[in-house]
Amino acid sequence: MSDTPKGPVLIEIAGGEGPPAPGPAEAPPVPDAAADLPAGQAMQQVVALGARRGSALGRLFWGALGGFVAFVASVAAWDFVTGLLARNSLLGIMALGLVGALLLALLLLALREAAGIFRLSRLDHIHREANVALAGGDPQAARAVLERLERLYAGRRELALPLSRIRARAGEQFDADALLGLAEAELMTPLDAAARAEVESAARQVATVTALVPLALADVITAALSTLRMIRRIGEIYGGRAGTMGSLRLTRAVLTHLVATGAVAVGDDLIQSVAGGGLLSRLSRRFGEGVVNGALTARVGVAAIEVSRPLPFVRLEKPSVSRLVKRALTGLFGG
Numbered sequence: 001m002s003d004t005p006k007g008p009v010l011i012e013i014a015g016g017e018g019p020p021a022p023g024p025a026e027a028p029p030v031p032d033a034a035a036d037l038p039a040g041q042a043m044q045q046v047v048a049l050g051a052r053r054g055s056a057l058g059r060l061f062w063g064a065l066g067g068f069v070a071f072v073a074s075v076a077a078w079d080f081v082t083g084l085l086a087r088n089s090l091l092g093i094m095a096l097g098l099v100g101a102l103l104l105a106l107l108l109l110a111l112r113e114a115a116g117i118f119r120l121s122r123l124d125h126i127h128r129e130a131n132v133a134l135a136g137g138d139p140q141a142a143r144a145v146l147e148r149l150e151r152l153y154a155g156r157r158e159l160a161l162p163l164s165r166i167r168a169r170a171g172e173q174f175d176a177d178a179l180l181g182l183a184e185a186e187l188m189t190p191l192d193a194a195a196r197a198e199v200e201s202a203a204r205q206v207a208t209v210t211a212l213v214p215l216a217l218a219d220v221i222t223a224a225l226s227t228l229r230m231i232r233r234i235g236e237i238y239g240g241r242a243g244t245m246g247s248l249r250l251t252r253a254v255l256t257h258l259v260a261t262g263a264v265a266v267g268d269d270l271i272q273s274v275a276g277g278g279l280l281s282r283l284s285r286r287f288g289e290g291v292v293n294g295a296l297t298a299r300v301g302v303a304a305i306e307v308s309r310p311l312p313f314v315r316l317e318k319p320s321v322s323r324l325v326k327r328a329l330t331g332l333f334g335g
Contacts, residue, residue, distance in 0.1 A: 109243075116246030122152065123240045126310040133176045134314065142176035146183055149310060152239050153187065162186035181315040188311055194237045195308075196319055199301030200328035202230035207294030207329055211287045223293060227251070230297070231304045238308045254304045291329065298324040 077099055085092030126148050133141035146166065153159045166186050173179045209222040231254055232247040240250070298321045305319060 113243040113245045116241065116243040117249065120235065120240040120246050120250055120308075122148075123235075123238060123308060123310045126152070127312065130180055130311050134180060134312070137176050139174060139176050139179060142179040143170070145311075146170060146179060149183055149187060152310065156239075158190065159187060162190070177314065180311060184311045184313075184315050188309065188316060191237055191309075192305070192316065192319070195234045195301075195305050196324060198230050198233045198237070199298055199305070199319070199324055202226045202301060203294040203297040203325060203328040206297045207290040209290075210293045211290030219289070219293065223297065227297065227300055230301055231308075234301065234304045235308045238310060240308055250304075250308065254300065254307050291325075294329055295321060295325045298328065 081092060081095045081099060084095050126145060129141065129148070130145045132138075133145055150163055150166075153163060163186075166183055169182060170179060173182055205226050206219070206223050210219040213219070213222075228247065228251055231251045235241070235247065235250050240246075301324070302319050302321055306313075
């Protein structure tokens with residue numbers, strides 16, 4: 001016979017019952033999958049820096065500093081020229097001629113910048129007039145917008161045929177929607193295609209540098225330069241060719257529009273891009289960041305199109321960020 005007891009065996013542990021087992025409330029939280037998704041930090045920084053408005057004290061400081069430097073430079077140049085004239089008249093005349101040439105160049109640059117800002121403001125004025133004509137259903141105001149567009153694009157040879165078609169068919173339209181829809185279909189179709197190509201090129205460049213260049217701040221610098229060039233080219237496509245100050249003003253308007261409308265955040269048009277970036281980030285974090293930075297660049301490009309376009313989207317479809325990103329990045333990361 002065996003002495004092994006039958007039934008349950010109770011084993012007592014010396015030293016008390018011990019700490020209680022952790023319950024569901026003490027369980028560690030489930031990791032958030034969204035935290036692992038790339039956020040496009042480079043483009044986020046570029047948009048935040050471009051849209052940030054300096055303080056009044058800072059603007060006063062830089063304005064006073066610039067005025068002081070210009071004043072000191074002008075007084076030094078005047079003393080140099082007068083002193084040289086007193087010592088040697090020939091050298092003094094040469095220095096005076098160089099100073100005059102410099103002042104003439106500065107004047108011409110200022111006039112070019114003013115003309116660029118005027119061209120950009122003309123695009124904005126036409127856009128506002130078109131919105132007013134559409135809201136009020138005023139065919140006369142719509143015809144005035146068509147006249148402004150004809151003057152704006154009169155020197156563009158690639159738009160000569162669309163302009164002739166508008167002149168031939170404008171008399172057949174009797175309401176504002178039809179008139180502006182005709183102008184949009186004829187004039188904006190080739191311009192929109194060129195603007196979309198610029199957006200795709202910039203998105204591809206930003207995504208490539210972010211994914212393949214491991215240098216610190218390389219993605220931020222590339223994103224900033226590509227964004228500036230893209231916005232300037234889009235403005236030129238729609239007829240707002242501007243100088244340096246005009247381009248910076250347009251860039252600020254675009255980035256401010258993005259921040260004001262909350263378009264920097266991830267929305268429906270970026271879900272596919274962020275999801276694709278999340279899949280790529282499992283292989284390489286930089287690849288995922290490249291996809292999202294490219295998508296945010298495309299969103300900036302769409303905002304630049306909206307700001308620079310002289311006509312609102314009525315008959316034509318607004319560019320989609322997801323489609324632009326798909327066209328720009330197809331095959332870039334093996335997909």
